[in-house]
Amino acid sequence: MARVDPGGDAPRLGVGIMANLAIAPFTGMPGAVDYLAVTPDMFWIDHGPRPGGGEKRFADIPSWVAILEASGLPMVSHHIGLSIASAVPTDPGYVDQMAVWRERWRAHWLSEHLAFVAIAEGHAATAAGLALTAPFDRDVLDLAVTRARQVIERTGGPFLLENSPYYVTFDDSDMREAEFLNRFCAESGSGLLLDLHNLYCNVVNYGFSGHRFLDELDLATVIEVHIANGSELGGMYADSHAGAPPEPVWDLLDDLVGRAPNLRGITFEFHDSYLPQIGIDGVAEVIARARRAWNSRT
Amino acid sequence: MTMAAFQQAYASLAASPRLCLAVRADPIGALAAFDLDARERYRLASAVWQRGMDANCTLYRATRITALNAVVPLTLGVLRPVLRLVLDEYWEAHPVHEVRFAREAARFIAWLETRPATLPEPVDEIIALARRELALDEARLTAPEG
Numbered sequence: 001m002a003r004v005d006p007g008g009d010a011p012r013l014g015v016g017i018m019a020n021l022a023i024a025p026f027t028g029m030p031g032a033v034d035y036l037a038v039t040p041d042m043f044w045i046d047h048g049p050r051p052g053g054g055e056k057r058f059a060d061i062p063s064w065v066a067i068l069e070a071s072g073l074p075m076v077s078h079h080i081g082l083s084i085a086s087a088v089p090t091d092p093g094y095v096d097q098m099a100v101w102r103e104r105w106r107a108h109w110l111s112e113h114l115a116f117v118a119i120a121e122g123h124a125a126t127a128a129g130l131a132l133t134a135p136f137d138r139d140v141l142d143l144a145v146t147r148a149r150q151v152i153e154r155t156g157g158p159f160l161l162e163n164s165p166y167y168v169t170f171d172d173s174d175m176r177e178a179e180f181l182n183r184f185c186a187e188s189g190s191g192l193l194l195d196l197h198n199l200y201c202n203v204v205n206y207g208f209s210g211h212r213f214l215d216e217l218d219l220a221t222v223i224e225v226h227i228a229n230g231s232e233l234g235g236m237y238a239d240s241h242a243g244a245p246p247e248p249v250w251d252l253l254d255d256l257v258g259r260a261p262n263l264r265g266i267t268f269e270f271h272d273s274y275l276p277q278i279g280i281d282g283v284a285e286v287i288a289r290a291r292r293a294w295n296s297r298t
Numbered sequence: 299m300t301m302a303a304f305q306q307a308y309a310s311l312a313a314s315p316r317l318c319l320a321v322r323a324d325p326i327g328a329l330a331a332f333d334l335d336a337r338e339r340y341r342l343a344s345a346v347w348q349r350g351m352d353a354n355c356t357l358y359r360a361t362r363i364t365a366l367n368a369v370v371p372l373t374l375g376v377l378r379p380v381l382r383l384v385l386d387e388y389w390e391a392h393p394v395h396e397v398r399f400a401r402e403a404a405r406f407i408a409w410l411e412t413r414p415a416t417l418p419e420p421v422d423e424i425i426a427l428a429r430r431e432l433a434l435d436e437a438r439l440t441a442p443e444g
């Protein structure tokens with residue numbers, strides 16, 4: 001179990017929101033949120049590895065970067081391109097860019113999903129087309145730990161791993177998910193980004209107790225929480241970020257906040273295409289309710 | 299090192315409902331192209347019977363159509379009567395996802411040009427529309443804010 005706070009000297013930020021273009025007018029209002037969570041991969045164009053140097057690999061998308069320039073809010077960096085559980089070699093240029101981005105925007109911490117998106121194609125790496133969850137095996141754990149250490153060393157910042165929703169299970173995995181996450185944090189020095197809606201997806205699809213899952217986790221590793229909503233997909237309940245969180249996610253949040261002593265932030269994720277349904281007022285209500293949970297911490 | 303082969307095979311299943319059905323019918327034969335050990339082969343042969351593999355296949359298709367819809371939405375709209383057939387053929391020809399949306403769209407347009415018989419008339423206008431949408435997307439991404 002973790003003995004050191006994996007959040008390091010990162011401040012306790014409060015309640016934030018995942019940045020997108022549609023929500024920019026809301027986040028621009030004073031006091032609307034305490035911080036922005038940003039998926040940097042949405043803010044740049046990646047022209048791909050440049051073995052011979054030459055043209056710059058990563059280029060800003062001005063309309064997205066303007067959100068950050070205008071907000072003035074604290075920021076945390078939530079990546080989707082590290083492919084931490086992938087068997088193909090780490091992309092060093094991507095890790096360099098994580099460090100550049102963190103330095104440029106003073107991100108308080110970085111995070112990535114427990115999944116693989118890069119796969120082997122001949123002698124090169126290519127994209128799988130979706131994020132897939134690997135079995136909770138010892139060799140996958142070793143791979144992820146090594147990669148997380150590389151990121152921490154290169155970026156100098158706290159690094160968090162997010163639990164993923166999974167739609168296929170491997171019942172003969174070497175360990176259970178909670179044990180995998182606990183070992184990952186203990187062996188890599190990373191923290192946990194506990195996505196309560198991803199947990200809820202797995203609860204719905206596989207019929208176990210989310211609260212008991214929390215009991216199995218080392219909650220001292222939890223630095224950030226995600227809350228969201230989902231929808232039906234191919235007979236499964238999926239993490240589609242479809243508006244305000246459902247009640248069971250709030251129940252999990254209420255259960256967690258008093259037991260996670262190193263929690264730094266609660267982030268609301270929703271896809272911008274759902275803004276017409278939830279509305280700005282609906283977003284504000286979610287933030288207000290999350291603030292009540294945040295303030296209830298003992 | 300078979301983990302890489304396992305991940306490649308798992309991703310290939312998510313990309314191809316047809317391969318999933320083939321593995322259901324003949325797991326050893328259908329997975330023979332991948333350098334898997336017995337445990338990995340068993341895992342994938344079991345996975346294709348899980349309800350969630352349908353969800354993975356759907357997510358794969360949603361990811362790929364999102365890339366095209368972000369860059370050439372009007373073109374997809376014009377192709378609507380034949381879109382499913384066109385996309386099935388395109389994804390069969392190019393099963394590897396291109397994460398850079400503009401490059402994915404450019405590859406799709408180049409492929410469309412080789413398939414005029416599949417497209418509704420006027421084919422030349424549809425291709426021209428796609429190229430204009432791609433150029434507009436590139437201009438939008440590089441334009442200074444404001």
